[in-house]
Amino acid sequence: xxxxxxxxxxxxxxxxxxxxxxxxxxxxxxxxxxxxxxxxxxxxxxxxxxxxxxxxxxxxxxxxxxxxxxxxxxxxxxxxxxxxxxxxxxxxxxxxxxxxxxxxxxxxxxxxxxxxxxxxxxxxxxxxxxxxxxxxxxxxxxxxxxxxxxxxxxxxxxxxxxxxxxxxxxxxxxxxxxxxxxxxxxxxxxxxxxxxxxxxxxxxxxxxxxxxxxxxxxxxxxxxxxxxxxxxxxxxxxxxxxxxxxxx
Amino acid sequence: xxxxxxxxxxxxxxxxxxxxxxxxxxxxxxxxxxxxxxxxxxxxxxxxxxxxxxxxxxxxxxxxxxxxx
Numbered sequence: 001x002x003x004x005x006x007x008x009x010x011x012x013x014x015x016x017x018x019x020x021x022x023x024x025x026x027x028x029x030x031x032x033x034x035x036x037x038x039x040x041x042x043x044x045x046x047x048x049x050x051x052x053x054x055x056x057x058x059x060x061x062x063x064x065x066x067x068x069x070x071x072x073x074x075x076x077x078x079x080x081x082x083x084x085x086x087x088x089x090x091x092x093x094x095x096x097x098x099x100x101x102x103x104x105x106x107x108x109x110x111x112x113x114x115x116x117x118x119x120x121x122x123x124x125x126x127x128x129x130x131x132x133x134x135x136x137x138x139x140x141x142x143x144x145x146x147x148x149x150x151x152x153x154x155x156x157x158x159x160x161x162x163x164x165x166x167x168x169x170x171x172x173x174x175x176x177x178x179x180x181x182x183x184x185x186x187x188x189x190x191x192x193x194x195x196x197x198x199x200x201x202x203x204x205x206x207x208x209x210x211x212x213x214x215x216x217x218x219x220x221x222x223x224x225x226x227x228x229x230x231x232x233x234x235x236x237x238x239x240x241x242x243x244x245x246x247x248x
Numbered sequence: 249x250x251x252x253x254x255x256x257x258x259x260x261x262x263x264x265x266x267x268x269x270x271x272x273x274x275x276x277x278x279x280x281x282x283x284x285x286x287x288x289x290x291x292x293x294x295x296x297x298x299x300x301x302x303x304x305x306x307x308x309x310x311x312x313x314x315x316x317x
Contacts, residue, residue: 005270008269009270012266012269032251032254032255033250033251033254033255033310034310036254036255036258036306037254037258037306037307037310039258039262040257040258040261040262040302040303040306041303041306041307043261043262043265044261044265044299044300044302044303045303046265047265047268047269047299048296048299048300069285069286069288069289070285072289073271073285073288073289073292076269088303092303092307095307095311095312096307096310096311096312097311097312
């Protein structure tokens with residue numbers, strides 16, 4: 001069985017199990033139908049978004065392959081999935097009148113899920129197109145073509161596994177209702193995950209051999225940049241809070 | 249009743265999404281034969297239709313009674 005297939009399905013099941021464990025541990029601000037509404041928007045938006053950004057990664061290749069189902073079906077991007085899910089959830093919440101922040105419970109499952117999925121990407125090798133540029137560093141990996149490359153999939157796994165305890169502490173901080181002096185409020189767990197992951201991808205993709213679409217940046221980096229700007233207000237809020245705390 | 253409909257449609261969308269993603273596993277679809285690719289494409293399109301239809305249906309069932317701000 002293909003490693004990509006095995007680890008991608010493992011990632012889905014592990015992420016879902018992790019979500020239910022966290023929901024039991026921290027509770028849920030939404031009612032059952034509200035949660036289903038948001039989850040459905042997130043997964044459908046994520047699936048469609050992952051495809052759309054994959055196609056936009058290299059518009060010239062897309063135009064050449066408009067009648068090639070293998071190309072149209074044969075790829076997706078995690079960043080596209082995240083931003084597609086985010087946009088779909090925000091639209092759904094607006095349409096159905098759901099007001100509370102809803103993403104905190106997804107942050108850790110997403111981090112674990114992406115890390116597990118990346119194991120499949122790493123084991124798949126060159127055909128997965130997730131490897132990095134050639135390198136002479138001792139931890140460079142030869143994926144089968146005799147060239148030592150940055151194992152960017154492993155960098156991502158290490159980063160995400162390091163992020164999980166921080167996200168857990170943020171969730172704990174959010175759930176401490178008795179404390180008035182809190183940096184993080186409801187919704188900040190997911191925002192922190194998005195900021196951390198999109199920042200990581202923005203910088204990590206500089207060492208990937210993808211085509212540059214505009215101003216020396218790749219399509220995924222542009223998507224990261226746009227959504228980092230979207231969350232910039234939250235970074236300012238967190239920083240300002242820490243500054244106020246120091247002055248007290 | 250809305251809760252039951254929401255959960256049932258939600259499950260359908262969840263399964264359709266997993267099917268859609270399975271049909272587009274980048275490394276796996278590359279190894280399929282011509283007929284396999286055609287079946288994969290049809291399955292992906294059908295599951296995409298179920299996904300989008302399900303999302304709109306759930307949104308309609310749970311539509312807010314108040315006008316959006």
